[in-house]
Amino acid sequence: xxxxxxxxxxxxxxxxxxxxxxxxxxxxxxxxxxxxxxxxxxxxxxxxxxxxxxxxxxxxxxxxxxxxxxxxxxxxxxxxxxxxxxxxxxxxxxxxxxxxxxxxxxxxxxxx
Amino acid sequence: xxxxxxxxxxxxxxxxxxxxxxxxxxxxxxxxxxxxxxxxxxxxxxxxxxxxxxxxxxxxxxxxxxxxxxxxxxxxxxxxxxxxxxxxxxxxxxxxxxxxxxxxxxxxxxxxxx
Numbered sequence: 001x002x003x004x005x006x007x008x009x010x011x012x013x014x015x016x017x018x019x020x021x022x023x024x025x026x027x028x029x030x031x032x033x034x035x036x037x038x039x040x041x042x043x044x045x046x047x048x049x050x051x052x053x054x055x056x057x058x059x060x061x062x063x064x065x066x067x068x069x070x071x072x073x074x075x076x077x078x079x080x081x082x083x084x085x086x087x088x089x090x091x092x093x094x095x096x097x098x099x100x101x102x103x104x105x106x107x108x109x110x111x112x
Numbered sequence: 113x114x115x116x117x118x119x120x121x122x123x124x125x126x127x128x129x130x131x132x133x134x135x136x137x138x139x140x141x142x143x144x145x146x147x148x149x150x151x152x153x154x155x156x157x158x159x160x161x162x163x164x165x166x167x168x169x170x171x172x173x174x175x176x177x178x179x180x181x182x183x184x185x186x187x188x189x190x191x192x193x194x195x196x197x198x199x200x201x202x203x204x205x206x207x208x209x210x211x212x213x214x215x216x217x218x219x220x221x222x223x224x225x226x
Binding site: 032034036042043044045046049051089093098099100102103104105 | 143145153154155156157160204206208213214215216217218219220
């Protein structure tokens, strides 16, 4: 079946550091890929998405590129801020927006 | 996008009781889903709420424990029945908007069972 594997956390960085959170997936067919973010005490917010190979999703300085050859969708940001501290979830869905499958989540803490 | 509200936002319940969680969206949507997020864990899909018919449950989840209603295109309820401490979780409603490849999530209901 479909699955998503994220790098284990927690991840702690200093402000303005470069961020990479790895995400790889296993899926039949051609899934859509997503990154969601969960700030402390809140629900999930969509951060970015990509629906086909080589697409790049971007939002709020975050980027991720859909790599079919490596089945990956790594999240990157060039310079993180304290306000980026949250839990980040990589997810996939087949057949459009049905049945999201989530990775285990990566807790990110940014220190000033 | 869609604006989703859930009620209650949090609750503390006694074991053996039941709690009904409401999810309201501000526009008509094709799909509504219920997820569970156990403490420190990722999200797991409980079921797809189908308008006018029985919900479609994922493996490991049954209707007797998690009855779901969806009377129209903007509203759904999830009941957590005969609760035990293992049911302590965040329960999230999500929706898929017609024509978009995206699910949007409500703020969640934080449930603690004593």
